[in-house]
Amino acid sequence: MDKEHILIVEDETSMAKQLKWGLADVYDVSVAGDARQAMEIIDARPPLAVLLDLGLPPDPDGATEGLRLLEKIMGVPRPLKVIVITGNTHRDVAVKAISKGAYDYHQKPVNIEELKIVLKRACYLSRLEQHVTELEEAVTGKTTIEGMIATSKPMLELIERARRVARTSYPVLIQGQSGTGKERLARAIHQLGDRSEKPLVIVDCGAIPENLLESELFGHEKGSFTGAHARQIGKLERAQHGTVVLDEIGELPLTLQVKLLRFLQEGTIERIGGKEPIRVDARVIAVTNVDLTRAVKEGLFREDLYYRLNVVPLYVPALKERTDDIPVLAKHFLDTYSQEIGPRIKGFSSAAMDAITAYDWPGNIREMQNRIRRGVVMAEGDWIEPRDIDLEVTGGEVKSLKEIRDEAEAAAISLALARNNYNITRAAIDLDISRPTLHDLIKKHNITIQK
Incomplete structure (x- = not known):
């Protein structure tokens, strides 16, 4: 059985290592050293509970940055519990954090066994709240999904299709004009599926230079080309057991379309300079504002890749x-x-x-x-x-x-x-x-x- 995922937000490396060492036997532990890293982890792979030290940069001796991060975390639509870690002299700050939505607080020096008891209860309540939300949606027939507002018939039909496809691991192709919310729909499909606790990796194929895109997607081995001073794990491999969103898939060069097709067919990749295929289990959601059927006719997009991606097509309607x-x-x-x-x-x-x-x-x-x-x-x-x-x-x-x-x-x-x-x-x-x-x-x- 997979361990429950928790996040430690702590800028002191020694303290973060101590907490992770003490909890890793029970939990799948992620660590963030600042607010930006914390929100990236929560967005990509929501934990059930967060251990938050309020003294974060740029205010490590105060609590302003920690309290600001707490407010952001409490705004996340997915249920999770925040446990504040505080010093003995900062009890008033901990009480303020509770008033802002924190589940509990734990004073330093940290007693790992006591903390495990608090975490066990926090994770249980997060799971319970998620289950209640799912039951409410099943009973009421709720048709909206995370981050998307819809009352119109085209959007309600789209959301219903998205709910159905989220239960599978099939590739999904999301098409629509710029600014319609395609990436938000991709995130919602990931959150609704069985892979929601696993990584969500988003790749903007149009923003990465062509000469770097292959390395970004598939990774490379040390010494495989000039400047490859260390092994790099590619985005597809980082999405192991999770979801990779290929934004602007229409911008992918034909040479890389061949490698992506092979991955979709065989479930394996090869790093640049690698000698052995690596098995990767990652769901692919492709997103584009390009008319791929026209791109196929014009020879800009491989027909076999188009059909492999277009198992479940979703079209996000324009606002008009x-x-x-x-x-x-x-x-x-x-x-x-x-x-x-x-x-x-x-x-x-x-x-x-x-x-x-x-x-x-x-x-x-x-x-x-x-x-x-x-x-x-x-x-x-x-x-x-x-x-x-x-x-x-x-x-x-x-x-x-x-x-x-x-x-x-x-x-x-x-x-x-x-x-x-x-x-x-x-x-x-x-x-x-x-x-x-x-x-x-x-x-x-x-x-x-x-x-």
């Missing part, structure tokens, strides 16, 4: 193809970015919401995020106006008062329903109308109710 999601996403981003500067912004003006729903969003979700973040900063009043998000309407068809009223009414109802998880009673209370009236308005505006 999921218009029902636009007001819901806009409100979500507004709530998220408003928290960064305080509760000054009350919402979008009616003109701003009209502009948001009428806009084509060529940059998709990424563009919406940037515009709304800018609007939160630039707004002079309590409400975001079109000019704050650079969507000032300069002309066009003049709508009648009835058309404007109907559109605003439909948008308000859609927002209330989404905000209340499509519970008619709560949405009616939110809108200050009766249930029968809300039912009539839903029918009038032909609004789809998510089951």
Whole structure:
């Protein structure tokens, strides 16, 4: 049986080694020396529990960096428990950490046996919370997945397909325009599958120079070429028993497409300069905004590799193809970015919401995020106006008062329903109308109710 995964965040090397040595017989232990490394590990391979020393660089003698990291960890959607390690003189800081969501604290000098008892309970509760979440989703038929917001039919269908494919280890090909959330979907598939506790390795094939890409993917042996001073383990090998996401797979050179095809067919790789094949068990999720069928016709992408990757194709729709999601996403981003500067912004003006729903969003979700973040900063009043998000309407068809009223009414109802998880009673209370009236308005505006 695999050991449960925990993370130690400790900048003192000797202390980190002592903790790892004392716990490695029971747990699969990862170690991070700073906040950045800690979040990278949590993102790639979420632990059940985190041992966090609050004194981290650049404030090793204080607790500001540790408390800041604690807040980030508590924002991770996957259940995990944080146990704070603190000195005898810092009990007040430990209590503050508990108030911010830490599960428990343990004072130095560390008693390993006592710490094991606390960790056992913490890991048990994390497992239990994960199980409860899975049961709730099974009972309620919840259709959203980690990090993705959806109410429109195309996205709900995509999420259902993603849930199904996550149960397998088949290769997945995710296609869609830039900024639609393809990488986020790939991460969600990994988290939903049996490999979620194993590494998630993401390779941006378009960002790595071609002469380095082979070494990055497959690794190399010492002395295999000029500058190869030591053995390097490739990204595919680092994803052993986990998932490798090949972002911008359409940018992969034809020579490397052959090696990738061999890996998909045989489950083995060879490092540059290596003499023996190495067996690697890693799921492949390929991501691209390139039309691969056209690339195949133009001789830029191997047809056999395309069919090997395209076992389960997933297409992420552009924002203009999921218009029902636009007001819901806009409100979500507004709530998220408003928290960064305080509760000054009350919402979008009616003109701003009209502009948001009428806009084509060529940059998709990424563009919406940037515009709304800018609007939160630039707004002079309590409400975001079109000019704050650079969507000032300069002309066009003049709508009648009835058309404007109907559109605003439909948008308000859609927002209330989404905000209340499509519970008619709560949405009616939110809108200050009766249930029968809300039912009539839903029918009038032909609004789809998510089951």
